[in-house]
Amino acid sequence: MNQPLFAAPKGTFDHVPPRAETILAVRDAMAEQVRRAGFGYIETPSFEETALFVRGVGESTDVVTKEMYSFTTKGGDDVTLRPEGTAPVLRAALENNLHRGALPVKLWYSGSYYRYERPQKGRYRHFSQVGAEVLGTEDPASDAELIVLAVDAYRALGMTGVRVVLNSLGSEESRPAYREALREYLRGLDLDEQTAARVEANPLRVLDDKRPEIQAALADAPVVADFLSPADRTHHDTVCELLAEAGVPFEQDPRLVRGLDYYTRTLFEFVHDGLGSQSAVGGGGRYDGLSELLGGPRLPGVGWALGVERTALALEAEGVPLPGQNGLDVYAVPLGGEASRHLFGVATELRRAGVRTDMAVGGRGLKGAMKAADRSGARFALVVGERDIAEDEVQVKDLRSGEQEAVSFSDVVPHVTRRLGH
RNA sequence: GUGGCUGUAGCUCAGCAGGUAGAGCACCUGGUUGUGGUCCAGGAAGUCGCGGGUUCAAAUCCCGUCAGUCACCCCA
Structure with a gap:
């Protein structure tokens, strides 16, 4: 502590012993679950063409508008350090023609992600997550399977305080009607400039606003559930039934939306109260239209990403004994x-x-x-x-x-x- | 991008009606010429984030700056 040292860049961190062992144990527990369920391991590059995220994640999302680490290479290519895993994995699946074989294709992955954000507890510029995706089926059994696997991973680690929060956004056919209804409602409110702009760009995301005055104003807002088509309703009910049969408790939250544009129908988050304000330890949903957004064929999918550091924080908050200390004989x-x-x-x-x-x-x-x-x-x-x-x-x-x-x-x-x- | 809080030994922190630094834990040595976990004794370790100002004198007061942290926007 004498000379000016180098420090890890803002929002990044080193995992050092013995705590680093916890990180490994978390990854292992998650990997173990998906491997048991027939998922194949996939790795993709840490960076991708910038356009992949702009089109996949959505132009109006915060991730794309302000959180991407983008740069131009010496060769003049615009690339971005991946802010999330689903779009890259889908890109890789299409590029490698995995969807032309037996469906569904079940993939899992583990790695680093990057978002240029102001750091706070549980939110960093560099973080790692374990992800899983099921491509090529609309079967609600896959939605439920993924949720059960995630919950079992948390349980295997000894965590007891995770809750599953569930919602359905409706399919590409029924969602637009809800969007319009919500937009109409929101236009009638007295909102700040930024929020008003969001109403026009992506009204669903206003539901996610934490400010009390906004939440109060949303009390009488239209609810997605009222706009679901019969097929959406059946899909959602089946997911709920399967979860119940698997002994996985969940809460319905009609306000749950997520910051990425590609979600359709099933949407879920794994939340924990020991993390401060960033309460999601994992989350995911169905994205039946994403493949087509990326210029691919119709290829419905569902997946999740579980935050490794946030899970470790949740374990610490619960006082779960840190697993995987390196023992010597x-x-x-x-x-x-x-x-x-x-x-x-x-x-x-x-x-x-x-x-x-x-x-x-x-x-x-x-x-x-x-x-x-x-x-x-x-x-x-x-x-x-x-x-x-x-x-x-x-x-x-x-x-x-x-x-x-x-x-x-x-x-x-x-x-x-x-x-x-x- | 905006706001609050904090920056003193490896770690956690005390000291802040201004008089050039302390504790606990950890570490090292000895008490035991070849034996740990307890105990005892001793030791090493800090330009008090950085820069400027006020003052005879600043860790302490003022200004600036950097960093960390928490929160908002949003998300793993």
């Missing part, structure tokens, strides 16, 4: 250079036998090294000094009981693996 303590050479070999053999082993280096004193052994959380300490070398012995100390026994060098590896129950 053995910590080797040499006394002097000769002993160090001997134990180096033992440590290598132990690791090759699958035993998690660390060793004191730098010629620390015995006391200091034992302290390090204790802090490492290892089950056993291996102590070797000149006397032991002379007698071909390793002192194996059980750090829990404090008991210690001498074992010959040739027996150490099998002795330790046996006592660890490997």
Whole structure:
């Protein structure tokens, strides 16, 4: 803390031990769920042609108008660090003709996303999410499947405070009528300039405004549910029934809308109260028209993205014990250079036998090294000094009981693996 | 882009009717010529975010600036 150091760019962060292990555990828990359900792993570039997001996410969205990291390459291409995953994955599916094979195509992915926003709790310029998409079916079973998988991922992590919030925006056929009705209603209100502009560009998003005066003004606004076609209604009811049968509680929220334009019908969010103002730990919905927006064929889809950092924050807020700490089995303590050479070999053999082993280096004193052994959380300490070398012995100390026994060098590896129950 | 709050040791913070810095935890050493977790003793560690101003004297007051943080707009 003396010289001017480099710092992580605004809104970004480093995941450092031991907390970083939580991040890994969160990703793993999410990945485990989708793998079990037959999703295939897909990776796409961290940046895409800017036009993909403008067309896919929607020209009038905040993401596109003010949150994109866009730049022009040396070759003159306009590219953007991806602010979300669905449009890129759909692009990749179409480009690789995945939709020409068996449908539906089920894909999952994990990676970094970028949005140029003012940072606050749970909202950063660089964040990571795990996503899943089901392409090529309108079956409400896929909507429900995804929601159940996400909830099971949260549960697997030990989280209890997530709520599922659900809504239906209606299909491309029924939504426009609602849009118009809502717009008419909103025009009758006394709104600030920015909000009034939003009424014209995308009235649904006004429903999402958190300001109390706006929410109060929306009390008598028309509700989507009244505009759903019979087919939309059936679709939505089926999703609800499947969730109920799966034992996944949910709340209907007719005000739920999301900031991306491509959503149709099913829309959902996973919310948690321990995150401050950014309460969504994950969210998603159906996007039956997105493929066509991108110039592709009719290819309905549904998907979600789960925020890795926000999930970690939620776990911390609940006080769930942080999963996945790196545990050691053995910590080797040499006394002097000769002993160090001997134990180096033992440590290598132990690791090759699958035993998690660390060793004191730098010629620390015995006391200091034992302290390090204790802090490492290892089950056993291996102590070797000149006397032991002379007698071909390793002192194996059980750090829990404090008991210690001498074992010959040739027996150490099998002795330790046996006592660890490997 | 707008607003509130905060910047003192590795971490969490105290000190702010101005007199050139403290605690707890962590770390290192010793008490035990070869043994951790408890205890005891000692030690190392800070241009008090940065710049300017007021003053005999500024961590403390004033101005500016940067950074962090929380919130709004919106979202993972």
